[in-house]
Amino acid sequence: MSMLHPEFTLHDLLANALERDPGRVAIVDGRAEYTYEDLERASNSLGAALLESGVKKGDRVGVYLEKSWEAIVAMLAASRTGAAYVNINPLFKPPQVSYLVQDCDVRVMIGDSARLEDLEPGTISGTALYKGERPRSEAAGRFEDLAEMLGGGAADAPRIESQVSETDLATILYTSGSTGMPKGVATSQRNIVVGAQIVSTYLENTAEDRILSALPLHFDAGMSQFTTSLRVGATLVLQRSRLPGDLTKALRRHAITGFTGVPPLWALLLRSARSLQEQPLEDLRYIANTGGRIPQANLDELRQLLEPAGTKIYLMYGLTEAFRSTYLPPEEIWRSSSERGNCIGKAIPNTEIVVVNAAGEECAPGEVGELVHRGPTVAMGYWGNEEATRKAYRPNPLAAPELLDVERVVYSGDLAKRDEDGFLYHLGRNDGMIKSQGYRLSPEEVEDLLIGSGLVHEACAFGVPDPEIGHLVMAVVSLRNGEVPAEKAVEKIREHVIKNGPPYMVPKEIIVENELPKTGSGKIDRKGISNAYASG
Amino acid sequence: MAVSTENAAAEIQGWLKENVTGGREVSPEEPLIENGVLTSLQTVELVTFLEERFDILVEDEEFDEENFGSVEAIASLVASKTA
Numbered sequence: 001m002s003m004l005h006p007e008f009t010l011h012d013l014l015a016n017a018l019e020r021d022p023g024r025v026a027i028v029d030g031r032a033e034y035t036y037e038d039l040e041r042a043s044n045s046l047g048a049a050l051l052e053s054g055v056k057k058g059d060r061v062g063v064y065l066e067k068s069w070e071a072i073v074a075m076l077a078a079s080r081t082g083a084a085y086v087n088i089n090p091l092f093k094p095p096q097v098s099y100l101v102q103d104c105d106v107r108v109m110i111g112d113s114a115r116l117e118d119l120e121p122g123t124i125s126g127t128a129l130y131k132g133e134r135p136r137s138e139a140a141g142r143f144e145d146l147a148e149m150l151g152g153g154a155a156d157a158p159r160i161e162s163q164v165s166e167t168d169l170a171t172i173l174y175t176s177g178s179t180g181m182p183k184g185v186a187t188s189q190r191n192i193v194v195g196a197q198i199v200s201t202y203l204e205n206t207a208e209d210r211i212l213s214a215l216p217l218h219f220d221a222g223m224s225q226f227t228t229s230l231r232v233g234a235t236l237v238l239q240r241s242r243l244p245g246d247l248t249k250a251l252r253r254h255a256i257t258g259f260t261g262v263p264p265l266w267a268l269l270l271r272s273a274r275s276l277q278e279q280p281l282e283d284l285r286y287i288a289n290t291g292g293r294i295p296q297a298n299l300d301e302l303r304q305l306l307e308p309a310g311t312k313i314y315l316m317y318g319l320t321e322a323f324r325s326t327y328l329p330p331e332e333i334w335r336s337s338s339e340r341g342n343c344i345g346k347a348i349p350n351t352e353i354v355v356v357n358a359a360g361e362e363c364a365p366g367e368v369g370e371l372v373h374r375g376p377t378v379a380m381g382y383w384g385n386e387e388a389t390r391k392a393y394r395p396n397p398l399a400a401p402e403l404l405d406v407e408r409v410v411y412s413g414d415l416a417k418r419d420e421d422g423f424l425y426h427l428g429r430n431d432g433m434i435k436s437q438g439y440r441l442s443p444e445e446v447e448d449l450l451i452g453s454g455l456v457h458e459a460c461a462f463g464v465p466d467p468e469i470g471h472l473v474m475a476v477v478s479l480r481n482g483e484v485p486a487e488k489a490v491e492k493i494r495e496h497v498i499k500n501g502p503p504y505m506v507p508k509e510i511i512v513e514n515e516l517p518k519t520g521s522g523k524i525d526r527k528g529i530s531n532a533y534a535s536g
Numbered sequence: 537m538a539v540s541t542e543n544a545a546a547e548i549q550g551w552l553k554e555n556v557t558g559g560r561e562v563s564p565e566e567p568l569i570e571n572g573v574l575t576s577l578q579t580v581e582l583v584t585f586l587e588e589r590f591d592i593l594v595e596d597e598e599f600d601e602e603n604f605g606s607v608e609a610i611a612s613l614v615a616s617k618t619a
Contacts, residue, residue, distance in 0.1 A: 066572050090572050241569045245600030274598045499558025503575050534599035
């Protein structure tokens with residue numbers, strides 16, 4: 001692969017792809033195909049428009065769009081101006097968007113009209129660039145038509161010349177931890193570029209690849225598919241529907257060579273097992289899983305269906321705080337099994353993964369400790385949250401004393417062990433973090449949403465392990481007053497939660513109790529409640 | 537038992553209101569998949585509901601955006617299966 005520009009920023013990756021083959025299709029969105037030349041022109045034009053609307057280097061630009069050509073252009077446009085893009089989960093409802101906009105001070109937002117229209121008045125202090133009809137709302141101070149910015153008057157704008165370096169903030173990835181509200185992982189240009197280098201190396205991506213983007217772009221692995229595709233100058237096919245019939249159709253129609261998914265996606269794909277058996281996917285070079293363990297039965301079935309046609313299966317593990325962490329190469333896939341455990345492989349290239357015990361020493365083989373990530377994808381920290389940053393991003397425990405505070409590593413909070421051959425096994429967590437459908441959730445986020453209904457006095461949310469989706473969200477609540485009958489109240493609470501939260505945050509069950517059990521210090525006894533639930 | 541498109545649509549709208557939108561009415565033409573109103577897992581739940589409610593079977597090949605892209609589309613799928 002000829003390298004014409006050094007790779008320092010996301011838009012350097014575009015510059016290389018453009019020089020190698022400007023006419024190659026970069027993005028497929030529905031029936032439309034866009035070349036690298038189109039991507040260059042549109043991102044330069046939108047970048048110029050962002051500068052025009054007052055965006056300065058370091059500012060945060062929100063992207064609240066369903067996965068689309070425009071969402072791809074927005075990331076590159078922001079990067080070119082030196083601003084940071086913040087991809088917002090399109091499943092978010094107005095309360096989550098408001099929280100995020102305030103948390104990282106998003107002043108300019110690019111969004112779908114219907115989504116912008118739903119936001120509370122004044123959510124965005126600056127300009128909102130809308131896709132679609134002009135929103136009838138006061139969500140933003142000013143509205144501009146995104147279509148005009150992409151192809152209109154600014155199309156022939158001179159190339160943006162801004163000073164962006166690899167140490168600049170490129171994006172903020174919102175994710176949740178075991179406690180509190182979601183945190184923004186501040187990710188540098190270097191993190192993004194090195195991440196793309198690393199992932200495209202081990203997945204052996206080339207310009208000939210046609211990659212299916214079935215994961216959302218606000219999710220690190222979803223974004224990584226775009227950045228790896230961009231780095232090698234491949235074609236990225238944007239896939240919004242994840243219904244089984246559409247997945248197989250897209251894989252065939254676009255002769256997809258690789259794609260990444262989370263466990264629930266494989267369950268959907270497996271619904272088309274018969275079709276895959278009758279007509280194998282000859283072009284599919286690899287699939288890669290992330291975001292949790294695939295149930296063993298599903299993994300076995302995937303192997304049986306896909307491996308004979310030459311498809312390799314990669315099992316990956318990553319945490320947003322360090323972008324991507326480990327992968328299990330396809331030829332070692334037998335190491336992950338019901339008997340051996342959830343093998344997540346070894347560190348990705350250019351990275352070191354250690355398992356450390358409570359004393360901060362490296363664990364012996366078989367000894368359980370915390371997974372710690374060291375390397376160039378370690379992000380800058382949590383946006384505006386020094387306390388949480390210090391807790392997760394700590395000095396390297398294995399560094400020479402002279403270098404002790406020079407480098408920060410990420411403490412994942414995940415329990416792991418290493419076997420005699422150096423392979424890592426993931427053993428879950430010791431805290432209350434919920435992982436629902438590939439999304440991390442803290443119990444407080446769910447409880448906050450429940451209490452927001454106005455009917456709940458006290459709430460306790462927790463996750464119950466489920467092989468297909470990770471955790472089922474459960475809630476035990478006490479009601480604010482006895483006036484509304486419990487059954488009616490649960491209906492109302494459920495309605496509130498569905499209306500104001502993303503689907504993966506909605507409790508599977510809401511159980512009403514007169515009072516919630518407390519710990520010695522008077523806090524709600526979450527552990528006790530979830531244990532009691534687990535034991536029936 | 538034959539189910540009319542109108543009856544099927546009303547049932548689907550009721551289910552969406554209760555399980556997806558939190559009380560908001562969904563019009564027959566509103567795009568459900570393209571705009572991300574309905575996630576894939578919710579669609580799986582909807583299919584389970586439809587299969588039980590109308591005693592039908594949705595084949596894997598039919599389980600796509602063409603048939604599930606709007607209330608209108610889902611209703612005509614149900615109607616054609618019960619006819």
